[in-house]
Structures are given as structure tokens and as C-alpha cells.
Amino acid sequence: MSEKKKLIWLGALITVAVLVWTVQRAKPSAAGGANSNFSDIHLLAVENPQLQREKMEIAQRTEYKSSGRNIFTEIAPPPPDKKGTGDKAPAGPAGPVAVQEPPKPQLPAKYFGYGTIPNGTARRAFLTNGDDVYIVGEGDTLLGRFRIVKISSGNIEFEEISSGRRNTAPLEEQSAGPAT
Numbered sequence: 001m002s003e004k005k006k007l008i009w010l011g012a013l014i015t016v017a018v019l020v021w022t023v024q025r026a027k028p029s030a031a032g033g034a035n036s037n038f039s040d041i042h043l044l045a046v047e048n049p050q051l052q053r054e055k056m057e058i059a060q061r062t063e064y065k066s067s068g069r070n071i072f073t074e075i076a077p078p079p080p081d082k083k084g085t086g087d088k089a090p091a092g093p094a095g096p097v098a099v100q101e102p103p104k105p106q107l108p109a110k111y112f113g114y115g116t117i118p119n120g121t122a123r124r125a126f127l128t129n130g131d132d133v134y135i136v137g138e139g140d141t142l143l144g145r146f147r148i149v150k151i152s153s154g155n156i157e158f159e160e161i162s163s164g165r166r167n168t169a170p171l172e173e174q175s176a177g178p179a180t
Helices: 003-026 053-061
Strands: 110-115 124-129 132-137 146-151 155-160 166-170
Touching (some): 110 155, 110 166, 132 146
């Protein structure tokens, strides 16, 4: 491109920029620019814009008195007792309350054996669930829900990952299949 064409393009761009700047400057600005018109602004009708210290002090001295309802929940309190005696029984449990412990987790697979690799690695447990066989070590997860805690010769200790509850599963002897 020649120098003459470059200068023509430069002049055209400068002309467009000056034109855009002039048009934008002539428009009234809503953000309160140099040409904004303040007569369109409607202020709040306040009789006395000064701080009203007396009302502030009264508000600061007020004390919250509870009606017995938890103000941080949407649940309404139970209706008052309609017996009308006004005597209330002491609050608290009427007798010993039995706390039911949640059921222990059950392993969906059967523990049918264990073994070690000759080079001295940790014990491995063999579990089966239908046709699937799982080989896991201590600390491994089974089916994404159970962590194997300890593998012993008589049982396997596991932990349900979601709740942290523990249980043990005994070693189940498998009967030999029919001889063929």
C-alpha cells in the first residue's frame, strides 16, 4: 500500500472519530456527566435531614423480649395448651429415653479368603458378589462405598465411607462343588 493511501485512510479514521466524539458529547448523560441536567432529579422529601439523636437513643435502649418463638426459623410454635389451668408440667423427658443406634453396615460381598504375595506385601482379601471377584488390600475401597480397615484370618473389618460406621464380616467357608 502506498504512503498516499495510508494518509487518506488515517484522515478518514480521524474524521470518523471526531464525528463520533461530537455526537456523543451533544447527548445528555444519564450518569451525571458534564452536560447532565439536574432539574430532572427528584430528591426524597425529608423534613429534617439532620441525625435525629433522640430517636437513635430510644432505639438503642430497646431490649428484645422473646415470645418463646425462634425468630430464625419459619416454623410456627405449637399452639398454647387449651386446658387453661396455667400449670405446666416440668419440661424435659418423662422417663429414660432409649437411643436407638443405627444399624451396622452390611458388606454386600462375601469374604471367602485371603493371601499374601511372596515378596512380603500386605495381605489381600478375596471377596465375591455373585460372579464378580474383588481382590482388595487394607486401605482400599470396595464398590466405592466401603474402606477395608483390617484383614485377618478369621474376619475382615470394614468401614462405610459415607457414615464412618464400622463392622466386621466373617470368613465364609465355601463348600466344594459337586465332583465331576
